[in-house]
Amino acid sequence: MLRSHRASRLVRALPSTRRAAHDLTVLPSKPVISYGPAGRSAVSGHVATVFGATGFLGRYLIAKLAKGGTQVIVPFREEDEARHLRVTGDLGQIVPLEWDLRNEEQIRECVRHSDIVYNLVGRDYETKNFDYQSVHVKGAELIAQICAESPSVSRFVHVSHLNASVDSPSAFYRTKALGEEKVKKAFPNATIVRPGPMYGHEDKLLNNMAIWPILWKLNHGETQISPVHVFDVAQALAILQASAPLPKTLSLPGPTSYTYESIMNLIQNLTYNAPSRAPTVPKPVALLLARAAQLVWWPTLSPDEVERRYLSDVKVPGDWESLGIVPDELEHVAINYVRRYRSAANFAKPVEPRPHKAAGSYHVTE
Structure with a gap:
Protein backbone atom coordinates (compact mmCIF):
# COMPACT_ATOMS: atom_id res chain seq x y z
CA MET A 1 0.00 0.00 0.00
CA LEU A 2 2.86 2.36 0.94
CA ARG A 3 4.66 1.62 -2.33
CA SER A 4 1.47 2.26 -4.27
CA HIS A 5 0.93 5.56 -2.44
CA ARG A 6 4.49 6.70 -3.18
CA ALA A 7 4.13 5.73 -6.82
CA SER A 8 0.91 7.69 -7.20
CA ARG A 9 2.55 10.71 -5.50
CA LEU A 10 5.47 10.47 -7.95
CA VAL A 11 3.15 10.33 -10.96
CA ARG A 12 1.33 13.45 -9.76
CA ALA A 13 4.67 15.22 -9.31
CA LEU A 14 5.86 14.59 -12.87
CA PRO A 15 4.59 17.34 -15.18
CA SER A 16 5.08 15.13 -18.25
CA THR A 17 2.46 12.68 -17.01
CA ARG A 18 -0.25 15.18 -16.07
CA ARG A 19 -3.40 14.86 -18.10
CA ALA A 20 -5.22 17.99 -19.18
CA ALA A 21 -8.40 18.77 -21.07
CA HIS A 22 -6.49 19.38 -24.30
CA ASP A 23 -5.19 15.80 -24.14
CA LEU A 24 -8.71 14.39 -24.35
CA THR A 25 -10.04 13.24 -27.71
CA VAL A 26 -13.53 11.80 -27.82
CA LEU A 27 -14.06 9.26 -30.57
CA PRO A 28 -17.52 7.92 -31.43
CA SER A 29 -16.76 4.80 -29.41
CA LYS A 30 -14.55 5.94 -26.51
CA PRO A 31 -12.50 8.79 -25.04
CA VAL A 32 -8.79 8.78 -25.86
CA ILE A 33 -6.37 10.39 -23.43
CA SER A 34 -2.76 11.10 -24.40
CA TYR A 35 0.04 11.69 -21.92
CA GLY A 36 3.78 11.38 -21.53
CA PRO A 37 6.67 13.00 -23.40
CA ALA A 38 6.32 13.66 -27.09
CA GLY A 39 7.78 11.22 -29.58
CA ARG A 40 8.56 7.52 -29.49
CA SER A 41 7.89 7.07 -25.75
CA ALA A 42 4.59 8.96 -25.77
CA VAL A 43 1.24 7.36 -25.11
CA SER A 44 -1.32 8.79 -27.51
CA GLY A 45 -4.16 6.66 -26.17
CA HIS A 46 -4.87 5.33 -29.65
CA VAL A 47 -4.76 1.64 -30.55
CA ALA A 48 -4.45 0.65 -34.21
CA THR A 49 -4.57 -2.73 -35.93
CA VAL A 50 -2.63 -3.09 -39.19
CA PHE A 51 -3.59 -6.17 -41.20
CA GLY A 52 -0.90 -6.92 -43.76
CA ALA A 53 1.69 -5.36 -41.44
CA THR A 54 4.45 -7.73 -42.53
CA GLY A 55 4.32 -6.48 -46.13
CA PHE A 56 6.21 -3.68 -47.86
CA LEU A 57 3.98 -0.77 -46.83
CA GLY A 58 3.16 -2.18 -43.39
CA ARG A 59 6.57 -1.69 -41.79
CA TYR A 60 6.65 2.01 -42.66
CA LEU A 61 3.09 2.64 -41.49
CA ILE A 62 3.77 0.92 -38.16
CA ALA A 63 6.92 2.98 -37.67
CA LYS A 64 4.94 6.19 -38.30
CA LEU A 65 2.14 5.20 -35.89
CA ALA A 66 4.44 3.96 -33.14
CA LYS A 67 6.59 7.09 -33.34
CA GLY A 68 3.55 9.10 -32.30
CA GLY A 69 2.79 6.90 -29.31
CA THR A 70 0.09 4.71 -30.84
CA GLN A 71 -0.09 1.11 -29.68
CA VAL A 72 -0.11 -1.09 -32.79
CA ILE A 73 -1.59 -4.58 -33.05
CA VAL A 74 0.43 -6.55 -35.61
CA PRO A 75 -1.39 -9.66 -36.93
CA PHE A 76 1.05 -12.20 -38.39
CA ARG A 77 0.94 -15.62 -40.04
CA GLU A 78 4.58 -16.53 -39.42
CA GLU A 79 6.36 -15.18 -36.35
CA ASP A 80 9.68 -14.62 -38.13
CA GLU A 81 7.99 -12.29 -40.62
CA ALA A 82 6.92 -9.90 -37.82
CA ARG A 83 10.09 -10.00 -35.75
CA HIS A 84 11.63 -6.90 -37.35
CA LEU A 85 8.58 -4.83 -36.40
CA ARG A 86 9.15 -5.14 -32.65
CA VAL A 87 11.83 -2.43 -32.66
CA THR A 88 9.72 0.12 -34.55
CA GLY A 89 8.05 1.21 -31.29
CA ASP A 90 8.82 1.54 -27.61
CA LEU A 91 8.38 -1.31 -25.14
CA GLY A 92 4.77 -2.54 -25.20
CA GLN A 93 3.71 -0.48 -28.22
CA ILE A 94 4.02 -3.29 -30.77
CA VAL A 95 1.72 -6.23 -29.96
CA PRO A 96 2.04 -9.22 -32.35
CA LEU A 97 -0.99 -11.51 -32.61
CA GLU A 98 -1.26 -14.65 -34.72
CA TRP A 99 -4.13 -14.67 -37.18
CA ASP A 100 -5.57 -16.29 -40.28
CA LEU A 101 -7.61 -14.50 -42.93
CA ARG A 102 -10.38 -17.13 -42.68
CA ASN A 103 -10.56 -17.25 -38.87
CA GLU A 104 -13.23 -14.85 -37.61
CA GLU A 105 -12.36 -15.26 -33.93
CA GLN A 106 -8.74 -14.35 -34.50
CA ILE A 107 -9.75 -11.27 -36.48
CA ARG A 108 -12.12 -10.21 -33.68
CA GLU A 109 -9.34 -10.56 -31.13
CA CYS A 110 -7.02 -8.45 -33.29
CA VAL A 111 -9.50 -5.52 -33.45
CA ARG A 112 -11.07 -5.85 -29.99
CA HIS A 113 -9.27 -2.84 -28.48
CA SER A 114 -8.54 -0.78 -31.61
CA ASP A 115 -10.17 2.51 -32.57
CA ILE A 116 -8.75 2.42 -36.13
CA VAL A 117 -8.05 -0.57 -38.39
CA TYR A 118 -5.94 -0.59 -41.56
CA ASN A 119 -6.31 -3.32 -44.15
CA LEU A 120 -3.16 -3.59 -46.27
CA VAL A 121 -3.63 -7.26 -47.14
CA GLY A 122 -2.97 -8.09 -50.78
CA ARG A 123 -1.21 -10.51 -53.10
CA ASP A 124 0.73 -9.81 -56.29
CA TYR A 125 0.30 -13.43 -57.40
CA GLU A 126 -2.08 -16.28 -56.59
CA THR A 127 -1.22 -19.42 -54.65
CA LYS A 128 -3.05 -22.71 -54.12
CA ASN A 129 -4.23 -21.48 -50.69
CA PHE A 130 -4.97 -17.83 -51.43
CA ASP A 131 -6.16 -16.55 -54.78
CA TYR A 132 -7.10 -12.95 -55.62
CA GLN A 133 -10.79 -13.52 -54.85
CA SER A 134 -10.19 -14.93 -51.37
CA VAL A 135 -7.72 -12.19 -50.39
CA HIS A 136 -8.90 -9.01 -52.10
CA VAL A 137 -12.65 -9.64 -51.95
CA LYS A 138 -13.72 -12.20 -49.35
CA GLY A 139 -10.92 -11.39 -46.92
CA ALA A 140 -11.45 -7.63 -47.14
CA GLU A 141 -15.20 -8.06 -46.72
CA LEU A 142 -14.78 -10.26 -43.64
CA ILE A 143 -12.40 -7.83 -41.94
CA ALA A 144 -14.71 -4.88 -42.70
CA GLN A 145 -17.77 -6.74 -41.37
CA ILE A 146 -16.05 -7.66 -38.11
CA CYS A 147 -14.80 -4.09 -37.67
CA ALA A 148 -18.31 -2.76 -38.26
CA GLU A 149 -19.61 -5.06 -35.51
CA SER A 150 -16.84 -4.11 -33.07
CA PRO A 151 -17.91 -1.43 -30.55
CA SER A 152 -14.40 0.04 -30.37
CA VAL A 153 -13.58 0.45 -34.08
CA SER A 154 -14.73 3.83 -35.38
CA ARG A 155 -12.39 4.14 -38.38
CA PHE A 156 -11.54 1.68 -41.12
CA VAL A 157 -8.96 2.34 -43.85
CA HIS A 158 -8.76 -0.03 -46.81
CA VAL A 159 -5.76 0.16 -49.17
CA SER A 160 -6.62 -0.71 -52.77
CA HIS A 161 -4.79 0.26 -55.99
CA LEU A 162 -4.82 3.24 -58.30
CA ASN A 163 -5.90 1.03 -61.26
CA ALA A 164 -8.70 -0.82 -59.47
CA SER A 165 -11.52 -1.36 -61.98
CA VAL A 166 -14.19 -4.01 -62.48
CA ASP A 167 -13.60 -3.78 -66.26
CA SER A 168 -9.84 -4.31 -66.12
CA PRO A 169 -8.32 -7.22 -68.09
CA SER A 170 -6.20 -7.92 -64.99
CA ALA A 171 -7.75 -10.15 -62.31
CA PHE A 172 -5.65 -8.32 -59.72
CA TYR A 173 -7.23 -4.96 -60.56
CA ARG A 174 -10.72 -6.42 -60.93
CA THR A 175 -10.68 -8.06 -57.51
CA LYS A 176 -9.25 -4.89 -55.96
CA ALA A 177 -12.30 -3.00 -57.28
CA LEU A 178 -14.71 -5.70 -56.11
CA GLY A 179 -13.06 -5.61 -52.69
CA GLU A 180 -13.67 -1.85 -52.49
CA GLU A 181 -17.39 -2.39 -53.14
CA LYS A 182 -17.64 -5.09 -50.48
CA VAL A 183 -15.81 -2.94 -47.92
CA LYS A 184 -18.06 0.08 -48.59
CA LYS A 185 -21.13 -2.09 -48.14
CA ALA A 186 -19.90 -3.66 -44.89
CA PHE A 187 -18.38 -0.46 -43.42
CA PRO A 188 -20.09 2.56 -45.07
CA ASN A 189 -17.75 5.12 -43.48
CA ALA A 190 -14.60 3.32 -44.61
CA THR A 191 -11.84 5.26 -46.35
CA ILE A 192 -10.52 3.74 -49.58
CA VAL A 193 -6.90 4.61 -50.37
CA ARG A 194 -5.62 4.06 -53.91
CA PRO A 195 -1.84 4.46 -54.16
CA GLY A 196 0.17 4.08 -57.33
CA PRO A 197 3.08 1.61 -57.67
CA MET A 198 5.27 2.12 -54.59
CA TYR A 199 9.04 2.20 -54.45
CA GLY A 200 11.47 2.01 -51.52
CA PRO A 227 5.36 5.63 -58.95
CA VAL A 228 4.99 6.96 -55.41
CA HIS A 229 7.40 6.87 -52.49
CA VAL A 230 6.32 4.37 -49.82
CA PHE A 231 7.26 6.93 -47.14
CA ASP A 232 4.64 9.32 -48.52
CA VAL A 233 1.90 6.68 -48.60
CA ALA A 234 2.72 5.63 -45.02
CA GLN A 235 2.57 9.27 -43.90
CA ALA A 236 -0.82 9.70 -45.58
CA LEU A 237 -2.21 6.62 -43.83
CA ALA A 238 -0.85 7.75 -40.46
CA ILE A 239 -2.49 11.17 -40.88
CA LEU A 240 -5.88 9.48 -41.32
CA GLN A 241 -5.72 8.38 -37.68
CA ALA A 242 -6.16 11.96 -36.48
CA SER A 243 -8.06 13.64 -39.31
CA ALA A 244 -11.80 14.17 -38.91
CA PRO A 245 -13.99 13.57 -40.72
CA LEU A 246 -12.33 10.91 -42.82
CA PRO A 247 -12.45 11.24 -46.62
CA LYS A 248 -14.28 8.52 -48.54
CA THR A 249 -11.63 7.94 -51.22
CA LEU A 250 -8.03 9.07 -51.58
CA SER A 251 -6.07 8.71 -54.82
CA LEU A 252 -2.32 8.80 -54.22
CA PRO A 253 -0.42 8.63 -57.53
CA GLY A 254 3.16 9.79 -57.82
CA PRO A 255 3.73 13.40 -58.91
CA THR A 256 5.23 12.39 -62.28
Whole structure:
Protein backbone atom coordinates (compact mmCIF):
# COMPACT_ATOMS: atom_id res chain seq x y z
CA MET A 1 0.00 0.00 0.00
CA LEU A 2 2.86 2.36 0.94
CA ARG A 3 4.66 1.62 -2.33
CA SER A 4 1.47 2.26 -4.27
CA HIS A 5 0.93 5.56 -2.44
CA ARG A 6 4.49 6.70 -3.18
CA ALA A 7 4.13 5.73 -6.82
CA SER A 8 0.91 7.69 -7.20
CA ARG A 9 2.55 10.71 -5.50
CA LEU A 10 5.47 10.47 -7.95
CA VAL A 11 3.15 10.33 -10.96
CA ARG A 12 1.33 13.45 -9.76
CA ALA A 13 4.67 15.22 -9.31
CA LEU A 14 5.86 14.59 -12.87
CA PRO A 15 4.59 17.34 -15.18
CA SER A 16 5.08 15.13 -18.25
CA THR A 17 2.46 12.68 -17.01
CA ARG A 18 -0.25 15.18 -16.07
CA ARG A 19 -3.40 14.86 -18.10
CA ALA A 20 -5.22 17.99 -19.18
CA ALA A 21 -8.40 18.77 -21.07
CA HIS A 22 -6.49 19.38 -24.30
CA ASP A 23 -5.19 15.80 -24.14
CA LEU A 24 -8.71 14.39 -24.35
CA THR A 25 -10.04 13.24 -27.71
CA VAL A 26 -13.53 11.80 -27.82
CA LEU A 27 -14.06 9.26 -30.57
CA PRO A 28 -17.52 7.92 -31.43
CA SER A 29 -16.76 4.80 -29.41
CA LYS A 30 -14.55 5.94 -26.51
CA PRO A 31 -12.50 8.79 -25.04
CA VAL A 32 -8.79 8.78 -25.86
CA ILE A 33 -6.37 10.39 -23.43
CA SER A 34 -2.76 11.10 -24.40
CA TYR A 35 0.04 11.69 -21.92
CA GLY A 36 3.78 11.38 -21.53
CA PRO A 37 6.67 13.00 -23.40
CA ALA A 38 6.32 13.66 -27.09
CA GLY A 39 7.78 11.22 -29.58
CA ARG A 40 8.56 7.52 -29.49
CA SER A 41 7.89 7.07 -25.75
CA ALA A 42 4.59 8.96 -25.77
CA VAL A 43 1.24 7.36 -25.11
CA SER A 44 -1.32 8.79 -27.51
CA GLY A 45 -4.16 6.66 -26.17
CA HIS A 46 -4.87 5.33 -29.65
CA VAL A 47 -4.76 1.64 -30.55
CA ALA A 48 -4.45 0.65 -34.21
CA THR A 49 -4.57 -2.73 -35.93
CA VAL A 50 -2.63 -3.09 -39.19
CA PHE A 51 -3.59 -6.17 -41.20
CA GLY A 52 -0.90 -6.92 -43.76
CA ALA A 53 1.69 -5.36 -41.44
CA THR A 54 4.45 -7.73 -42.53
CA GLY A 55 4.32 -6.48 -46.13
CA PHE A 56 6.21 -3.68 -47.86
CA LEU A 57 3.98 -0.77 -46.83
CA GLY A 58 3.16 -2.18 -43.39
CA ARG A 59 6.57 -1.69 -41.79
CA TYR A 60 6.65 2.01 -42.66
CA LEU A 61 3.09 2.64 -41.49
CA ILE A 62 3.77 0.92 -38.16
CA ALA A 63 6.92 2.98 -37.67
CA LYS A 64 4.94 6.19 -38.30
CA LEU A 65 2.14 5.20 -35.89
CA ALA A 66 4.44 3.96 -33.14
CA LYS A 67 6.59 7.09 -33.34
CA GLY A 68 3.55 9.10 -32.30
CA GLY A 69 2.79 6.90 -29.31
CA THR A 70 0.09 4.71 -30.84
CA GLN A 71 -0.09 1.11 -29.68
CA VAL A 72 -0.11 -1.09 -32.79
CA ILE A 73 -1.59 -4.58 -33.05
CA VAL A 74 0.43 -6.55 -35.61
CA PRO A 75 -1.39 -9.66 -36.93
CA PHE A 76 1.05 -12.20 -38.39
CA ARG A 77 0.94 -15.62 -40.04
CA GLU A 78 4.58 -16.53 -39.42
CA GLU A 79 6.36 -15.18 -36.35
CA ASP A 80 9.68 -14.62 -38.13
CA GLU A 81 7.99 -12.29 -40.62
CA ALA A 82 6.92 -9.90 -37.82
CA ARG A 83 10.09 -10.00 -35.75
CA HIS A 84 11.63 -6.90 -37.35
CA LEU A 85 8.58 -4.83 -36.40
CA ARG A 86 9.15 -5.14 -32.65
CA VAL A 87 11.83 -2.43 -32.66
CA THR A 88 9.72 0.12 -34.55
CA GLY A 89 8.05 1.21 -31.29
CA ASP A 90 8.82 1.54 -27.61
CA LEU A 91 8.38 -1.31 -25.14
CA GLY A 92 4.77 -2.54 -25.20
CA GLN A 93 3.71 -0.48 -28.22
CA ILE A 94 4.02 -3.29 -30.77
CA VAL A 95 1.72 -6.23 -29.96
CA PRO A 96 2.04 -9.22 -32.35
CA LEU A 97 -0.99 -11.51 -32.61
CA GLU A 98 -1.26 -14.65 -34.72
CA TRP A 99 -4.13 -14.67 -37.18
CA ASP A 100 -5.57 -16.29 -40.28
CA LEU A 101 -7.61 -14.50 -42.93
CA ARG A 102 -10.38 -17.13 -42.68
CA ASN A 103 -10.56 -17.25 -38.87
CA GLU A 104 -13.23 -14.85 -37.61
CA GLU A 105 -12.36 -15.26 -33.93
CA GLN A 106 -8.74 -14.35 -34.50
CA ILE A 107 -9.75 -11.27 -36.48
CA ARG A 108 -12.12 -10.21 -33.68
CA GLU A 109 -9.34 -10.56 -31.13
CA CYS A 110 -7.02 -8.45 -33.29
CA VAL A 111 -9.50 -5.52 -33.45
CA ARG A 112 -11.07 -5.85 -29.99
CA HIS A 113 -9.27 -2.84 -28.48
CA SER A 114 -8.54 -0.78 -31.61
CA ASP A 115 -10.17 2.51 -32.57
CA ILE A 116 -8.75 2.42 -36.13
CA VAL A 117 -8.05 -0.57 -38.39
CA TYR A 118 -5.94 -0.59 -41.56
CA ASN A 119 -6.31 -3.32 -44.15
CA LEU A 120 -3.16 -3.59 -46.27
CA VAL A 121 -3.63 -7.26 -47.14
CA GLY A 122 -2.97 -8.09 -50.78
CA ARG A 123 -1.21 -10.51 -53.10
CA ASP A 124 0.73 -9.81 -56.29
CA TYR A 125 0.30 -13.43 -57.40
CA GLU A 126 -2.08 -16.28 -56.59
CA THR A 127 -1.22 -19.42 -54.65
CA LYS A 128 -3.05 -22.71 -54.12
CA ASN A 129 -4.23 -21.48 -50.69
CA PHE A 130 -4.97 -17.83 -51.43
CA ASP A 131 -6.16 -16.55 -54.78
CA TYR A 132 -7.10 -12.95 -55.62
CA GLN A 133 -10.79 -13.52 -54.85
CA SER A 134 -10.19 -14.93 -51.37
CA VAL A 135 -7.72 -12.19 -50.39
CA HIS A 136 -8.90 -9.01 -52.10
CA VAL A 137 -12.65 -9.64 -51.95
CA LYS A 138 -13.72 -12.20 -49.35
CA GLY A 139 -10.92 -11.39 -46.92
CA ALA A 140 -11.45 -7.63 -47.14
CA GLU A 141 -15.20 -8.06 -46.72
CA LEU A 142 -14.78 -10.26 -43.64
CA ILE A 143 -12.40 -7.83 -41.94
CA ALA A 144 -14.71 -4.88 -42.70
CA GLN A 145 -17.77 -6.74 -41.37
CA ILE A 146 -16.05 -7.66 -38.11
CA CYS A 147 -14.80 -4.09 -37.67
CA ALA A 148 -18.31 -2.76 -38.26
CA GLU A 149 -19.61 -5.06 -35.51
CA SER A 150 -16.84 -4.11 -33.07
CA PRO A 151 -17.91 -1.43 -30.55
CA SER A 152 -14.40 0.04 -30.37
CA VAL A 153 -13.58 0.45 -34.08
CA SER A 154 -14.73 3.83 -35.38
CA ARG A 155 -12.39 4.14 -38.38
CA PHE A 156 -11.54 1.68 -41.12
CA VAL A 157 -8.96 2.34 -43.85
CA HIS A 158 -8.76 -0.03 -46.81
CA VAL A 159 -5.76 0.16 -49.17
CA SER A 160 -6.62 -0.71 -52.77
CA HIS A 161 -4.79 0.26 -55.99
CA LEU A 162 -4.82 3.24 -58.30
CA ASN A 163 -5.90 1.03 -61.26
CA ALA A 164 -8.70 -0.82 -59.47
CA SER A 165 -11.52 -1.36 -61.98
CA VAL A 166 -14.19 -4.01 -62.48
CA ASP A 167 -13.60 -3.78 -66.26
CA SER A 168 -9.84 -4.31 -66.12
CA PRO A 169 -8.32 -7.22 -68.09
CA SER A 170 -6.20 -7.92 -64.99
CA ALA A 171 -7.75 -10.15 -62.31
CA PHE A 172 -5.65 -8.32 -59.72
CA TYR A 173 -7.23 -4.96 -60.56
CA ARG A 174 -10.72 -6.42 -60.93
CA THR A 175 -10.68 -8.06 -57.51
CA LYS A 176 -9.25 -4.89 -55.96
CA ALA A 177 -12.30 -3.00 -57.28
CA LEU A 178 -14.71 -5.70 -56.11
CA GLY A 179 -13.06 -5.61 -52.69
CA GLU A 180 -13.67 -1.85 -52.49
CA GLU A 181 -17.39 -2.39 -53.14
CA LYS A 182 -17.64 -5.09 -50.48
CA VAL A 183 -15.81 -2.94 -47.92
CA LYS A 184 -18.06 0.08 -48.59
CA LYS A 185 -21.13 -2.09 -48.14
CA ALA A 186 -19.90 -3.66 -44.89
CA PHE A 187 -18.38 -0.46 -43.42
CA PRO A 188 -20.09 2.56 -45.07
CA ASN A 189 -17.75 5.12 -43.48
CA ALA A 190 -14.60 3.32 -44.61
CA THR A 191 -11.84 5.26 -46.35
CA ILE A 192 -10.52 3.74 -49.58
CA VAL A 193 -6.90 4.61 -50.37
CA ARG A 194 -5.62 4.06 -53.91
CA PRO A 195 -1.84 4.46 -54.16
CA GLY A 196 0.17 4.08 -57.33
CA PRO A 197 3.08 1.61 -57.67
CA MET A 198 5.27 2.12 -54.59
CA TYR A 199 9.04 2.20 -54.45
CA GLY A 200 11.47 2.01 -51.52
CA HIS A 201 14.20 -0.16 -50.01
CA GLU A 202 12.32 -3.48 -50.30
CA ASP A 203 10.21 -2.66 -53.35
CA LYS A 204 9.43 -4.84 -56.33
CA LEU A 205 9.85 -1.97 -58.76
CA LEU A 206 13.32 -0.40 -58.74
CA ASN A 207 15.05 -3.48 -57.33
CA ASN A 208 13.36 -5.74 -59.85
CA MET A 209 14.16 -3.43 -62.75
CA ALA A 210 17.82 -3.31 -61.74
CA ILE A 211 18.11 -7.11 -61.57
CA TRP A 212 15.71 -8.32 -64.28
CA PRO A 213 15.34 -5.56 -66.90
CA ILE A 214 14.09 -8.07 -69.49
CA LEU A 215 10.87 -8.49 -67.48
CA TRP A 216 10.13 -4.77 -67.85
CA LYS A 217 10.68 -4.55 -71.61
CA LEU A 218 7.24 -5.96 -72.28
CA ASN A 219 5.15 -3.60 -74.41
CA HIS A 220 8.52 -2.18 -75.56
CA GLY A 221 8.77 -0.37 -72.21
CA GLU A 222 6.07 2.10 -73.25
CA THR A 223 3.67 1.41 -70.37
CA GLN A 224 3.30 4.52 -68.21
CA ILE A 225 3.13 4.43 -64.42
CA SER A 226 3.00 7.01 -61.61
CA PRO A 227 5.36 5.63 -58.95
CA VAL A 228 4.99 6.96 -55.41
CA HIS A 229 7.40 6.87 -52.49
CA VAL A 230 6.32 4.37 -49.82
CA PHE A 231 7.26 6.93 -47.14
CA ASP A 232 4.64 9.32 -48.52
CA VAL A 233 1.90 6.68 -48.60
CA ALA A 234 2.72 5.63 -45.02
CA GLN A 235 2.57 9.27 -43.90
CA ALA A 236 -0.82 9.70 -45.58
CA LEU A 237 -2.21 6.62 -43.83
CA ALA A 238 -0.85 7.75 -40.46
CA ILE A 239 -2.49 11.17 -40.88
CA LEU A 240 -5.88 9.48 -41.32
CA GLN A 241 -5.72 8.38 -37.68
CA ALA A 242 -6.16 11.96 -36.48
CA SER A 243 -8.06 13.64 -39.31
CA ALA A 244 -11.80 14.17 -38.91
CA PRO A 245 -13.99 13.57 -40.72
CA LEU A 246 -12.33 10.91 -42.82
CA PRO A 247 -12.45 11.24 -46.62
CA LYS A 248 -14.28 8.52 -48.54
CA THR A 249 -11.63 7.94 -51.22
CA LEU A 250 -8.03 9.07 -51.58
CA SER A 251 -6.07 8.71 -54.82
CA LEU A 252 -2.32 8.80 -54.22
CA PRO A 253 -0.42 8.63 -57.53
CA GLY A 254 3.16 9.79 -57.82
CA PRO A 255 3.73 13.40 -58.91
CA THR A 256 5.23 12.39 -62.28
CA SER A 257 4.34 9.77 -64.87
CA TYR A 258 7.15 7.65 -66.34
CA THR A 259 7.44 4.90 -68.91
CA TYR A 260 9.16 1.68 -67.89
CA GLU A 261 11.90 2.49 -70.37
CA SER A 262 12.60 5.91 -68.82
CA ILE A 263 12.84 4.41 -65.31
CA MET A 264 15.25 1.73 -66.53
CA ASN A 265 17.37 4.40 -68.19
CA LEU A 266 17.37 6.35 -64.95
CA ILE A 267 18.52 3.26 -63.03
CA GLN A 268 21.27 2.54 -65.57
CA ASN A 269 22.54 6.12 -65.30
CA LEU A 270 22.54 6.04 -61.50
CA THR A 271 24.22 2.65 -61.24
CA TYR A 272 26.73 3.23 -64.08
CA ASN A 273 25.71 -0.11 -65.57
CA ALA A 274 25.58 -0.74 -69.29
CA PRO A 275 22.11 -0.73 -70.90
CA SER A 276 20.40 -4.09 -71.07
CA ARG A 277 20.55 -5.79 -74.47
CA ALA A 278 17.77 -8.22 -73.63
CA PRO A 279 15.21 -8.49 -76.45
CA THR A 280 11.58 -7.51 -76.14
CA VAL A 281 9.47 -10.64 -75.65
CA PRO A 282 6.08 -10.69 -77.46
CA LYS A 283 3.05 -10.86 -75.17
CA PRO A 284 1.89 -14.37 -76.23
CA VAL A 285 5.37 -15.76 -75.58
CA ALA A 286 5.58 -13.95 -72.22
CA LEU A 287 2.22 -15.39 -71.16
CA LEU A 288 3.27 -18.89 -72.21
CA LEU A 289 6.53 -18.64 -70.27
CA ALA A 290 4.73 -17.24 -67.20
CA ARG A 291 2.28 -20.18 -67.18
CA ALA A 292 5.17 -22.62 -67.49
CA ALA A 293 7.04 -20.88 -64.66
CA GLN A 294 4.11 -21.51 -62.32
CA LEU A 295 5.16 -25.15 -62.15
CA VAL A 296 8.13 -24.23 -59.94
CA TRP A 297 7.64 -23.73 -56.21
CA TRP A 298 9.10 -20.22 -55.85
CA PRO A 299 7.17 -17.11 -56.98
CA THR A 300 7.92 -15.98 -60.51
CA LEU A 301 6.28 -13.58 -62.93
CA SER A 302 2.64 -14.70 -63.09
CA PRO A 303 0.42 -14.43 -66.19
CA ASP A 304 -1.62 -11.69 -64.50
CA GLU A 305 1.56 -9.70 -63.81
CA VAL A 306 2.39 -9.97 -67.52
CA GLU A 307 -1.06 -8.55 -68.27
CA ARG A 308 -0.43 -5.66 -65.87
CA ARG A 309 2.83 -4.77 -67.64
CA TYR A 310 0.69 -3.69 -70.60
CA LEU A 311 -1.69 -1.49 -68.55
CA SER A 312 -0.75 2.12 -67.92
CA ASP A 313 -1.77 3.84 -64.69
CA VAL A 314 -4.97 5.86 -64.85
CA LYS A 315 -4.56 9.64 -64.97
CA VAL A 316 -6.20 11.06 -61.85
CA PRO A 317 -5.32 14.10 -59.74
CA GLY A 318 -3.74 13.17 -56.45
CA ASP A 319 -5.26 14.09 -53.09
CA TRP A 320 -1.91 14.94 -51.51
CA GLU A 321 -2.74 18.59 -50.95
CA SER A 322 -5.73 17.76 -48.75
CA LEU A 323 -3.35 15.83 -46.49
CA GLY A 324 -0.66 18.51 -46.46
CA ILE A 325 1.92 16.23 -48.12
CA VAL A 326 4.25 17.06 -51.00
CA PRO A 327 5.18 13.69 -52.56
CA ASP A 328 8.78 12.95 -53.47
CA GLU A 329 9.96 12.88 -57.06
CA LEU A 330 11.40 9.50 -58.06
CA GLU A 331 14.47 11.12 -59.63
CA HIS A 332 15.39 12.84 -56.35
CA VAL A 333 15.46 9.74 -54.13
CA ALA A 334 16.11 6.79 -56.48
CA ILE A 335 19.86 6.90 -55.76
CA ASN A 336 19.14 5.75 -52.18
CA TYR A 337 17.65 2.50 -53.45
CA VAL A 338 19.73 1.62 -56.51
CA ARG A 339 23.24 2.59 -55.37
CA ARG A 340 23.67 -0.98 -54.09
CA TYR A 341 23.72 -2.19 -57.71
CA ARG A 342 26.85 -0.20 -58.55
CA SER A 343 30.13 -2.05 -58.88
CA ALA A 344 32.83 -1.53 -56.25
CA ALA A 345 34.74 0.67 -58.69
CA ASN A 346 31.78 3.02 -59.18
CA PHE A 347 30.12 2.90 -55.75
CA ALA A 348 31.52 6.21 -54.48
CA LYS A 349 31.12 8.14 -57.73
CA PRO A 350 28.95 11.27 -57.54
CA VAL A 351 25.68 11.46 -59.41
CA GLU A 352 26.10 13.24 -62.72
CA PRO A 353 22.97 14.79 -64.23
CA ARG A 354 22.68 13.32 -67.70
CA PRO A 355 19.78 13.18 -70.15
CA HIS A 356 18.09 9.85 -70.60
CA LYS A 357 15.64 8.74 -73.23
CA ALA A 358 11.94 9.60 -72.83
CA ALA A 359 12.41 11.36 -69.50
CA GLY A 360 14.39 14.52 -70.26
CA SER A 361 17.08 15.36 -67.73
CA TYR A 362 17.19 14.73 -64.04
CA HIS A 363 18.97 16.44 -61.15
CA VAL A 364 19.92 14.39 -58.13
CA THR A 365 21.74 15.72 -55.09
CA GLU A 366 23.46 13.56 -52.53
